[in-house]
Amino acid sequence: MSSIRLVVLGVILRRGITHGYGVHQDLAAWRAETWTSVKPGSIYHAMEKLETQGLIRAGDSGDKAKLGPSRTEYAITPEGKTEFLKLLEGALTSNEIQLLAAGIAFMEMLPRGRVTELLERRLEKARESVAFLRTLPTEPVPADPSKHPELVGMWVGYMEYAVDVTRHLLQSLRDGKYRFADETSAWEEKTNA
Structure with missing residues (x-):
């Protein structure tokens, strides 16, 4: 789960504010499934858990031009950034290949x-x-x-x-x-x- 937490927090931090589909789009474009255990369902599950733990916060996108309900957008909290940095540092010292791969993906942060x-x-x-x-x-x-x-x-x-x-x-x-x-x-x- 920590590699999923790391990549989801990393994408949200990189984007600033995003919705779940934005996280999914980035990870799909990066072909993250080839170097992590991240799957589409695990992204949304991780986001729910991160929100419950106070590491990300949800808000209404405020998109009034779109028909139907507005999308929920997420931003990382200060606690979420602290958790991301802790996970990132741990990943860069890990011998677990998927965790290390996630660490390398975000090392420039x-x-x-x-x-x-x-x-x-x-x-x-x-x-x-x-x-x-x-x-x-x-x-x-x-x-x-x-x-x-x-x-x-x-x-x-x-x-x-x-x-x-x-x-x-x-x-x-x-x-x-x-x-x-x-x-x-x-x-x-x-x-x-």
């Missing part, structure tokens, strides 16, 4: 230095995991699954990949790629000059 710090923490945790996993005993005919060479090998390979991906992303950040929250005005000044 943090300062570059903070993202670098979080990814360095993730890299260290991933390296520690690789070192630990390599110490696990295996058996050619395993007595229990924890000693299955293919299972242990899969996890070693996964965590080695996590190390490589994180190193690559950190290098991209050090090379000045992407635009972050603390760089927005400077970036806009350069592009508008």
